[in-house]
Each structure stands twice: as C-alpha cells, then as structure tokens.
Amino acid sequence: MLKSSPVEMVAEAAVRAVGSVQSMRRRQLREAIIEGVVTLVALSGIAAVALIFVFVAREALPVLTDAAVRAEASLGKMFLPQVLRPDRPPGFMWQPVGDVPKMSMIPLFIGTLKVTLVAMVVAVPLGIAAAVYVAEFAPRRLREVLKPVIEMLAGIPSVVVGFFALMVLATWLQGAFGLSNRLNAVTAGVGLAFAVIPLVFTVSEDALTAVPASYREASLALGATRWETALRVVLPAAAPGVLAAVALGFGRAVGETMIVLMASGNAAITSWNPADSVRSLSATIAAEMGEVVFGGAHYSVLFFIGIELFAFTFVLNMLAGAFVRSLVRRLAGGES
Numbered sequence: 288m289l290k291s292s293p294v295e296m297v298a299e300a301a302v303r304a305v306g307s308v309q310s311m312r313r314r315q316l317r318e319a320i321i322e323g324v325v326t327l328v329a330l331s332g333i334a335a336v337a338l339i340f341v342f343v344a345r346e347a348l349p350v351l352t353d354a355a356v357r358a359e360a361s362l363g364k365m366f367l368p369q370v371l372r373p374d375r376p377p378g379f380m381w382q383p384v385g386d387v388p389k390m391s392m393i394p395l396f397i398g399t400l401k402v403t404l405v406a407m408v409v410a411v412p413l414g415i416a417a418a419v420y421v422a423e424f425a426p427r428r429l430r431e432v433l434k435p436v437i438e439m440l441a442g443i444p445s446v447v448v449g450f451f452a453l454m455v456l457a458t459w460l461q462g463a464f465g466l467s468n469r470l471n472a473v474t475a476g477v478g479l480a481f482a483v484i485p486l487v488f489t490v491s492e493d494a495l496t497a498v499p500a501s502y503r504e505a506s507l508a509l510g511a512t513r514w515e516t517a518l519r520v521v522l523p524a525a526a527p528g529v530l531a532a533v534a535l536g537f538g539r540a541v542g543e544t545m546i547v548l549m550a551s552g553n554a555a556i557t558s559w560n561p562a563d564s565v566r567s568l569s570a571t572i573a574a575e576m577g578e579v580v581f582g583g584a585h586y587s588v589l590f591f592i593g594i595e596l597f598a599f600t601f602v603l604n605m606l607a608g609a610f611v612r613s614l615v616r617r618l619a620g621g622e623s
Contacts, residue, residue: 347590359584360390381555383585390588394555398565403540405476406483414487422495423517441485449549452478470552472561478550483536494528527611534607538600544569568592
C-alpha cells in the first residue's frame with residue numbers, strides 16, 4: 288500500500304477543512320433562517336394584537352373628540368346618574384335607541400360582574416378540587432381518563448354550551464331554586480362555569496404536579512395523612528400557579544360572549560339580585576354591532592366597550608402577575 292506524500296496529506300486536510308467550514312456556514316445559515324422565521328411569527332402575533340387595539344381605539348375615539356357623539360354619549364352620561372324621567376330620581380339605563388338615547392355603562396358593568404362572580408363561585412372550587420384529586424389521589428389509569436375528559440370541555444363550542452344552558456339548565460335551575468326569571472345571572476353564570484372549569488383545572492393540575500416529590504415525602508414521614516399533605520403542603524406550595532389559574536379563569540369569564548348572550552336574558556337591569564336578567568359588556572357588542580348605524584354615537588360606544596374590556600383584562604393580568612410574584616417571594620422567604 289502506497290503512502291500519501293506530505294503534499295497530498297496537506298491537500299486532503301485542506302479539502303476537509305474547507306468542507307467543514309462550508310458545512311458549518313450552511314448550518315449557521317439554516318439556524319439563522321429558522322431563528323428569523325420564529326422571531327417573525329412572534330412579532331406578527333404581537334403586531335396583530337397591537338393593530339386590533341389601534342383599530343378599536345380609533346373607532347372609539349369619537350366618544351372623546353366628536354361633539355355630535357359626545358352630545359349623546361359623553362363620559363359623564365356613560366358613568367354618572369342621568370335623569371330618566373321627570374318624576375323619578377336620576378339613575379342608570381342602557382337604551383341606545385330612542386328619541387333620547389341612554390347609554391349608561393353601569394347596568395352592563397353590574398351584569399358582567401354578577402355573571403362572572405357566579406361562574407367563579409361554581410368553577411373555582413370544582414376546578415381546584417378536581418385538580419387536587421387528579422394530581423394527588425387518582426390512580427394512574429383513572430388519571431389518564433379524567434384529565435383528557437375534563438380538558439375536553441374546553442373544546443366544546445361556546446354556542447353548544449349556551450344552547451344547553453338555554454334549553455336544559457335554565458328550566459332545571461328555575462324549578463330547583465324557584466327563580467322568578469328563567470334566564471338570569473345564575474343560569475348564565477353556571478353555564479359559563481362549564482367554560483371556566485377546564486382552564487382552572489388544567490393550570491392548577493400542572494402547578495400541583497410541579498411541586499417536588501420531596502415535599503410529599505417529608506410530610507408523610509412526619510406522620511401526616513395524604514389529605515393533610517395535599518391540603519397543607521402541596522396546595523400552599525402550588526399557590527402561585529393556582530392563583531394564576533383563577534386569574535385566567537376570571538379573564539375568560541369576563542370576555543365570554545355566546546354563553547352569556549344566550550342564557551342571561553339580555554336585560555340591562557341595574558340590580559344586584561342574581562335572579563334578575565342581565566346584560567354583559569361582551570354580549571352587548573355581539574347583540575348590537577350588526578344593527579348599529581356606522582359612524583354614529585351608538586357605533587362608537589360599542590367600540591368604547593371593547594376598549595374597556597381590553598383595559599380590564601390588561602389591568603387584571605398585571606395585578607394577578609404582581610400578586611403571584613409577591614406570593615412567590617413570600618413563600619421563598621424573601622421580602623414581600
């Protein structure tokens with residue numbers, strides 16, 4: 288076998304080096320392209336949200352700048368008591384169509400809050416309890432069945448849930464509790480809970496599962512029962528994640544439209560009685576946007592409601608994030 292000369296060996300090494308450099312450059316180019324595509328997709332999502340907000344804000348701007356729109360729907364008329372009838376004290380009313388339009392936001396705020404509170408009262412205990420059971424007590428085979436089934440509720444279209452609440456749940460609740468109105472905040476809230484439970488359950492279960500096994504082992508070694516360990520050790524350790532689940536569920540409940548539109552009765556009544564019919568902010572946009580006069584005061588006010596929902600969700604997420612971070616620091620032994 289002939290040995291390669293030094294010149295040939297140097298040439299072969301040079302060829303291999305050139306090939307290695309070219310391969311590295313192709314790999315770097317491929318990684319740069321992938322990184323650019325991922326960055327572009329992320330920025331496009333942010334840009335889409337920003338453009339939506341800009342569009343909604345532009346359509347709502349006449350509420351603050353246009354004299355004709357402000358004559359019917361100024362900030363004072365939307366948030367302060369107005370004279371509804373000469374023989375009655377000032378009050379709040381949502382009646383955007385008429386000789387004298389009345390566009391008070393207070394009945395819509397109260398309706399939204401009532402439905403959301405009923406939904407959270409039902410969804411939070413059920414969602415967290417289900418998450419604790421699945422994460423801490425359910426056998427493996429049962430866990431593999433329960434978790435997908437509960438999460439599957441999130442995939443049911445909201446119009447189907449609303450139809451169920453309208454046709455079945457409303458009649459049952461009225462008969463069981465003697466409610467005066469068939470469609471009310473209770474019916475809409477219970478129906479809305481079906482949409483919130485999967486979200487609360489999924490995030491809470493992930494938070495509980497992420498608690499280190501050493502916490503459980505130490506608690507059991509000290510003589511605690513499995514229930515005491517779950518409720519006094521695991522659940523407090525997972526509190527930031529559970530609170531994040533509650534905050535996400537609250538935001539989901541505030542923004543839900545179809546279930547509330549179908550099961551609430553759509554009456555803008557200024558009352559704290561949960562048995563009365565209600566109208567929420569999101570349901571108002573869905574019910575009236577299709578029939579509103581383009582560019583009119585009513586049109587601008589509906590977009591102003593959209594801005595209010597944007598702002599409420601943003602502030603809620605900020606407060607929830609700050610609270611969760613503070614709780615994490617406190618649990619870690621830092622300053623609150």
